[in-house]
Every structure is written in structure tokens, then in C-alpha cells.
Amino acid sequence: MKVIEVPDTLDYRGVEGLMAGLADVEDGKTLLDARHLRWIDPVGMVSLLGAGRVLAQRTGTRPRFQGPESGQVAGYLARMGFFEAGAQEMELDAPRRRAGGSSDVLLEITPIAENHHVHAVVDRVQERAGAILSRTLRYPPSAVIQFAVILSEVCQNILEHAEAPGWVAAQSYNWSRRLGRNVLVLAVGDLGRGFKGSLGPEHAGRFGDRWSDATALEAAFIHGLTRFPDQGRGQGIQQMRKQVRRWDGVIAVRSGTARIADVPEWDDLPPLERDLPSFPGAQITIILPEHREESS
């Protein structure tokens, strides 16, 4: 059995280690070993689900998921709905009881496969986001609607471009050591065609040999290109970027072997990375920091 070790910190940076671990798996039984997992955020959870599905597709057998030894982490995964979502992708033993309530969760892992899922997510977040955005992140009341619009657009990216189902999840954290502030982390991921695959038929010819995951991401992220001839398309990412910039946040899109990002001063994520471990589809990460007077 091939064992893929899940990094002990599985957040928007740690997921690269997980994706690298999948590189040479082609067949046979696999084990996603998360026993040493100590910290996971929505990006990590969505990537872990994606990893499970990738392994199942490659090997023809769902991988076995060995859950974290930490009861706190396992409880958190349960509250975020990881085991329900993961049961489709992996063989796992869910904790017997859901630990705690879900009152502290902004948005549990939610599958996005159809239009009505986006409506449900927007409804749910609107009910819960007010307190987190205003009290935890100290954003103005109007931020709830702006956040819901971002969420709608980011989820639609799955439906419109991936042509495959995906997941969304969001939660707030106190990044006291890393940033000295609270943050909200929103993750969306799918295992669809990815940006290169989505834009390729329409735009690859113009790029010639330069066409790659990175150029496809630049085309969509910076220039707003889409596969649709309709001039009204492609606004979603542009508007998300604009709003995230206003909130001094990070927005990163990873697809295939590349990642592109708008990065504020407080983070050091490279604006464009190539030659990352290959992973299908697209993964979008948004990190919104608590508002501070000097950051406005």
C-alpha cells in the first residue's frame, strides 16, 4: 500500500506538500495518513477531498483515510462536515458523534455541483457572516453583501468553467502568531478542466509554445479572458480581485502546475509560481484579514 503522508500543517501553503505526495501514485491501494495533522484550514480540507478523488480516479480504488490522532483536529474536521463530504471520496471512519455544534463554523464544506447549491451557500453565509465580518474582522455592515457576492462568483467559477463538481468552505481564525490579527479563509476547489483546459480551445493558438497553466492563469486572472465570446463573461474574477484588494486580502488561484495571486504587503506568497506539483482543476483561496485603521 502506498502511503501519502498528510503534512502536519495543511493550509494554503501546506497543500503543496500534499499535492507533491500524489505525484508518483499510479495504481494500487493508497493511504492518506493524516495521523500527525495538527492544523488544517478550509484550503487544506478542500485539497484533502480533492486528493482523495484524484487517488480514486487514478487507481480505481478509493484511498483509505487515516484520521488525525488529535481529538481537537478530528472534532474540528467533524464540525466542518469533512467526514460527510469525505465519505464519497475515501474510506474513512467518521467519529461516532459530531463533536460540538456548528455555531462557530462560517461555512461547512459544501459540495457545489448545481446552480441551487450556490443559492444555498449564499443564503447560509448571509445568516452567519454578519457577526464574523463585523465583530471579528471589523468590516462595515455592507461587507456581508459584498462577501456574499464574492462567494456567489467564486462558486459559479466551478459551474461555469470546471464542468465538474467542487467544494467550498470558509472559516475565521485568529492568526495571532503569524499576523497578529483575525482572518477569514475561504476555499473553493474542483477537479475539472482547469484554466488551461477551459481557455485552451479559444485562446491557446495565440500563445503558441508559451501556452501553459501559468499563461492561462495570467490570461484569466489579469486580463479577464474566458472561453466565452460574450463580453459580459470573465468579470467574476476581476470583481473578486477588486473587492479582496479593498479588504487588503489575498486571492490566489492554483490550477494545474501554477498559481497566481494578488498578495498584500503582509503576506509573502509569490505573485506567480510555475512548476508546482500537478493537480487537476482549480483551487481558489481568499484570505481576508481583520480591518485595522492603518490598513485602510
Add this chain to the structure above:
Amino acid sequence: MSAADARNPSDLQLDAFAIDLRDLMDRSVANLYSHLVTRPTGRAVRLAIESQLRELSLPAVSLVDLSSVSILDYSCADEVVAKLLLARRARIRPHREVYFVFQGLRPHHREPILEVLYRHGLAAVTRGGAPEEPAELLGVVSPEETASWERLEALGQVRGDRIHEIFPRDGLQEALDELVERGLAFRHPGRGDVHALSTLLQEKP
């Protein structure tokens, strides 16, 4: 529409048709959707609006009421606002004979609507939620168009034989023609009187 009716806008036999998007969503999309989000939802709402437009006697003013829409995303703004105006610009029937006013705009509606208007080079006449709020011209407009629109809006209507006097040929009259062409003002086909769309929406006494 008879030419004799043209002097008083309240006498114009112009269909002024109010469309409440909340009501339309309930009836045509699904009553469990409380927000105007996602492109398929926007498309369904637009198709429902277009179906109602086909029932109107033309020309007509269509008052698209957003006051009960709490969340409007960019995809829906594109599908509903931009595509209705684009069809008018492309002279598709019945849109080419419909004058759209978007009413009940709240602050959070403005950004998605402005974005889609800018993206397509469009402009729209809008009104806020309160009756006392004045109409507003949003989107891509030249300074001359803005000046002409504001002058017309202040007057409500201008008789055909006085247009050259009120809108001199230093760009304002051409801009007024452009406003009419873009569906941002209405010219009576018989007398040539020009009306601000907000005047046409006023209730008859």
C-alpha cells in the same frame, strides 16, 4: 399613440410597465431563491421579463424594480440589466421600442450594475428606493449627454418646436438625439417632443 396627446406626458398612451424582480423570481425561477445570484437565475429572470415585454403595446416604458432584491451579483447584473439594454442597442424587437428604468437601486446594487454598464459601454436611467430620490443616469455617457440629460430631467419634457432653443447646436442637441437613440429619453414620434423617462413614469393625476 395620437399626436394630440403629446403635449402632456401624463396623457401619453405609453405603456409604463412595472416589473418587480422579487415577484418575477418567485414566479419564474423558484420561490426558494431569495437572491439574484448566478447566471442561470439571471437568465431565467431576463427571459421572464422579455416574455412580459412581448405582451406590451409598443413603445413602452419598463420599470424594472430591484427594491426587494437583497443580493445582486455581477453575473445577474450582466444577465438582467446589461442584456436587456444590449438587446435594445442591437435593435431587437420588442426591446428596441422599450425604455428601461431600473428602480429601487440600493447602494450595494450600484457596483455590479455600474460594472456591467461600463464593460459593455452602456448607460441606464435609474432611481433609488424612495419616491423623492431623483432619477440618475449611470454608465458610459459623454459630458454633453450628461448635460443634456440633466437639462431634460429638470424640465421633464421639451416641446419639439423649442428643442433648438433649449438644446443649442453646440453639442447638446446632438447629445439629446443620442440619448433618444440610446433609450435614455423618449421622443414623441408625432410631435417630436422629448420627455425624460422619469416624467413618463409619474402617476396620472
